[in-house]
Amino acid sequence: MTEKPKLTKKDFTSDQEVKWCPGCGDYAILSATQMAMSKIGIPPHQVCVVSGIGCSSRFPYYVNTYGMHSIHGRAPAVASGVKLQNPELSVWIITGDGDGLSIGGNHLAHILRRNLDVNIILFNNEIYGLTKGQYSPTSSPGLKTKSTPYGSLDRSFSPAKFALGAGASFFARTIDTDPKHMIEVFQKAHAHKGTSLIEVFQNCVIFNDKVHDEYTNRKTRDDYTVRLEANKPMLYGKDQDKALIQDGFGFQTVPAAGNEDKYFIHDPSDANLAQILTQLDGTNGPIPLGVIKEDKDHVYDEDFHQQITDQKNKMPPADIKSLLFSGTTWEVN
Amino acid sequence: MKDIDQVVIRFSGDSGDGMQLTGSQFSNTSAQMGNDLATFPDFPAEIRAPQGTVAGVSGFQVHFGSIQIHTPGDEPDVLVAMNPAALKANLLDVKKGGTLIINEDAFNELGFKKAGYEANPLEGLEEDHKVIKAKITTQTKEALKDIELDGKSKARCKNFYALGMTYFMYSRSLDPTLEWIKEKFAQNELLQSANTMALKAGFHYAETIHAQANTYSVASAEIEKGVYRQISGNTALAWGFIFAAQRAGLELFLGSYPITPASDILHELSKHKHFGVKTFQAEDEIAAICAALGASFAGALSMTTSSGPGIALKSEALNLAIMLELPLVVVDVQRGGPSTGLPTKTEQSDLNMAMFGRNGDSPAIVLAAKSPSDCFHMAFEACRLSLEHMTPVILLSDGYIANGSAPWKIPDIENDFPSITPQFATDEDKKEGFLPYKRDNEKLCRKWAIPGREGFMHRLGGLEKENETGNVSYDSYNHELMVCLREKKVAKVCDFIPEQVIEGEVESETLIVSWGGTYGSVHEAVKKFNLEHDKTVAHVHLQYLNPLPKNFESILKQYQKIIVCELNRGQLKEYLNGKFSLNALGYSKVQGKPFKVRELIQFFGKEV
Numbered sequence: 001m002t003e004k005p006k007l008t009k010k011d012f013t014s015d016q017e018v019k020w021c022p023g024c025g026d027y028a029i030l031s032a033t034q035m036a037m038s039k040i041g042i043p044p045h046q047v048c049v050v051s052g053i054g055c056s057s058r059f060p061y062y063v064n065t066y067g068m069h070s071i072h073g074r075a076p077a078v079a080s081g082v083k084l085q086n087p088e089l090s091v092w093i094i095t096g097d098g099d100g101l102s103i104g105g106n107h108l109a110h111i112l113r114r115n116l117d118v119n120i121i122l123f124n125n126e127i128y129g130l131t132k133g134q135y136s137p138t139s140s141p142g143l144k145t146k147s148t149p150y151g152s153l154d155r156s157f158s159p160a161k162f163a164l165g166a167g168a169s170f171f172a173r174t175i176d177t178d179p180k181h182m183i184e185v186f187q188k189a190h191a192h193k194g195t196s197l198i199e200v201f202q203n204c205v206i207f208n209d210k211v212h213d214e215y216t217n218r219k220t221r222d223d224y225t226v227r228l229e230a231n232k233p234m235l236y237g238k239d240q241d242k243a244l245i246q247d248g249f250g251f252q253t254v255p256a257a258g259n260e261d262k263y264f265i266h267d268p269s270d271a272n273l274a275q276i277l278t279q280l281d282g283t284n285g286p287i288p289l290g291v292i293k294e295d296k297d298h299v300y301d302e303d304f305h306q307q308i309t310d311q312k313n314k315m316p317p318a319d320i321k322s323l324l325f326s327g328t329t330w331e332v333n
Numbered sequence: 334m335k336d337i338d339q340v341v342i343r344f345s346g347d348s349g350d351g352m353q354l355t356g357s358q359f360s361n362t363s364a365q366m367g368n369d370l371a372t373f374p375d376f377p378a379e380i381r382a383p384q385g386t387v388a389g390v391s392g393f394q395v396h397f398g399s400i401q402i403h404t405p406g407d408e409p410d411v412l413v414a415m416n417p418a419a420l421k422a423n424l425l426d427v428k429k430g431g432t433l434i435i436n437e438d439a440f441n442e443l444g445f446k447k448a449g450y451e452a453n454p455l456e457g458l459e460e461d462h463k464v465i466k467a468k469i470t471t472q473t474k475e476a477l478k479d480i481e482l483d484g485k486s487k488a489r490c491k492n493f494y495a496l497g498m499t500y501f502m503y504s505r506s507l508d509p510t511l512e513w514i515k516e517k518f519a520q521n522e523l524l525q526s527a528n529t530m531a532l533k534a535g536f537h538y539a540e541t542i543h544a545q546a547n548t549y550s551v552a553s554a555e556i557e558k559g560v561y562r563q564i565s566g567n568t569a570l571a572w573g574f575i576f577a578a579q580r581a582g583l584e585l586f587l588g589s590y591p592i593t594p595a596s597d598i599l600h601e602l603s604k605h606k607h608f609g610v611k612t613f614q615a616e617d618e619i620a621a622i623c624a625a626l627g628a629s630f631a632g633a634l635s636m637t638t639s640s641g642p643g644i645a646l647k648s649e650a651l652n653l654a655i656m657l658e659l660p661l662v663v664v665d666v667q668r669g670g671p672s673t674g675l676p677t678k679t680e681q682s683d684l685n686m687a688m689f690g691r692n693g694d695s696p697a698i699v700l701a702a703k704s705p706s707d708c709f710h711m712a713f714e715a716c717r718l719s720l721e722h723m724t725p726v727i728l729l730s731d732g733y734i735a736n737g738s739a740p741w742k743i744p745d746i747e748n749d750f751p752s753i754t755p756q757f758a759t760d761e762d763k764k765e766g767f768l769p770y771k772r773d774n775e776k777l778c779r780k781w782a783i784p785g786r787e788g789f790m791h792r793l794g795g796l797e798k799e800n801e802t803g804n805v806s807y808d809s810y811n812h813e814l815m816v817c818l819r820e821k822k823v824a825k826v827c828d829f830i831p832e833q834v835i836e837g838e839v840e841s842e843t844l845i846v847s848w849g850g851t852y853g854s855v856h857e858a859v860k861k862f863n864l865e866h867d868k869t870v871a872h873v874h875l876q877y878l879n880p881l882p883k884n885f886e887s888i889l890k891q892y893q894k895i896i897v898c899e900l901n902r903g904q905l906k907e908y909l910n911g912k913f914s915l916n917a918l919g920y921s922k923v924q925g926k927p928f929k930v931r932e933l934i935q936f937f938g939k940e941v
Contacts, residue, residue: 066784069794077620081627315607
């Protein structure tokens, strides 16, 4: 018996030179994705990576699988066609905050609503990078950019609230400075049946450097983030010394010690809990990282093919001639 | 009984009066009785426009005869007007001396007001027309008095009463419609008998009042032997696609978004899932074409169906398909434009958009169907060219042929159509590493390598790519090479399409050029013109617009005068004038309606 050779990151690395800016968070996300794919163990020819337009969307060129760098905002629609035509493929969508939530907001909403079995990695750097620094739909109000010299007037989009509002069956958040966490989250996303949306806090060194600084620098990160794990209490802080506990329809932070009886246990299948967790946006407690929501629901591509199978079983064998001769015909002699 | 060779009837009423159904019943019956025919449904964009107003008038015209019929007819011989608005909207079209069947019940003060008449329009009508007044609503209700239905439901059967009257007048058999009623209302006996009784009552009423008057008999037409059916352009497109997919051995994927007048293709294909047809109603026009393109990448025969405003939205994704060099069929069922324009009316004004509506030098194959039944053939052709040449095809239809129907001799699918052979990547192609943009010499086509196959992994994208490898390249000379390769590839398609046929009198000084859905009218006009005049005309009708047939230029150069007839402001004319340095004249019409044979003949008479 010959065992399949184990896949490594190299199997998922294309021969193309990667052309992001030095120090860009995209490198780490690319590497984590390649690692996750090799750990998952799907052969590269059964993977298809589809992207839109933007810095992050150059991603498919660097992954040695099938791939398509499509048009701005439309990757979810292109990927839907790929998945519906061949449900055996592992389909990954790469998008950014501008691509996915601005020009492509409609398609992102609808793929989440339909719940196709695909994985979406949304690189959120709160800025337009490839067009050289305009504010994006996730930028903080007041942000001064080239297109908003006096400060942005837009209220910002929360990808988490957007996802849950659209009926996402899986939403997770991770961060470009933590490869181990990214790899874990990507593997979980792949294991989930249905659309998995992963928001990655990604740093743009050129146009919006340190936008996620409080979640990434060693001094503050432990106090500003909470790592969620299913069936575990929500503890955070340098020595896991703080606990998030329920407070009406929200959370409050208490010392971990002495409050064991009030610990709140994370359950990604609890839709109400997921809703409350989306309220935590970094201004009112730590920001949750990890799988925020995961529940089972109808998977569109499965139902799509089941309906075809059902019709094939129900109807007489498909015959083009009987189609042409169906209904009223008459003979001219 | 009088024998005549052709009749045009227009059924006209409120958009809720069932005129489309009445008209299609009349055509089905006539087709089954061996007549040749053409139909023209003409209805408002609103589902139920304000009752009784001219805006809400819905019409269905049938032209049937014992001769070959190419158009739905210029002027109705008979107008059925279910209310004053229907009379107002159509009276000017009716032939002098023609017959008007009037539903007297609707001709009251309220009806006149809604239609915008100040006085009773029936007064004085008899001077130029034969007027048959009938209290159609009252008589229908009276005929159904013993049926346990409410008054409103009874009144709704009045269209079958009117249909019955026309059946008597043209000696139609009641059987096909009776059979249809039986099937349609199999679950509802009350409606079954109500409609049956209304049809018969109308027939008998006409018999009674016209006992002394003329009735007409239209003999069977001399048509080619074979088995026939009725088909509309939209249904024919859908079936043509299913057939092409089967012929190519591929699954059919449709990404579509509802839009008038193209939605019926989505409806029809959605019914045939047992053929393995995949239909995806996307969230918008853009997603529809993008999903189709994704499915094409993954190995489907893919298509998207829409109309002008939707095609405008799709142009970016269509351009991506041209760049990726993947097969994709894009159907544009043209309607009046610009913008939302005239959603339910016909026009040919998307030609420029199909030819040029994309950024960059971006050629697409452009085809146009010429009649409802030709849609089957052209759907097949669109799929064949797209799959065998690895590039998108835009197939132009229009509102007139999409909704109009005509008898169709069911083709011999085994022998009447060529094979479709897409070029898939083979093991040979991966021996030294697969090159996704390596081309063959004959067609300049790249190979189709479908995700899931080992050894052919590649990345496609909208960025310019290096020749052969497909890797991103910004090299200026490579870009020029690739632009020219894509251009040549489409130009080479002319070696794989039929040569242009000349109709009419080949030996003439003047050539009439037409394209797409106007074939019936122009063909008929040319035929009649040549019969009536000493100076004759030749005619070419284009179905392949880009590339043009190989012999097309030499045909143009044979004629001293060229007249291009089209339902737009001269788009093909301008194109030909520019491309071939011609001085062609145009005959243009943008009224949301097909050409009338008479207006074409008049123009030819003036110019030839």
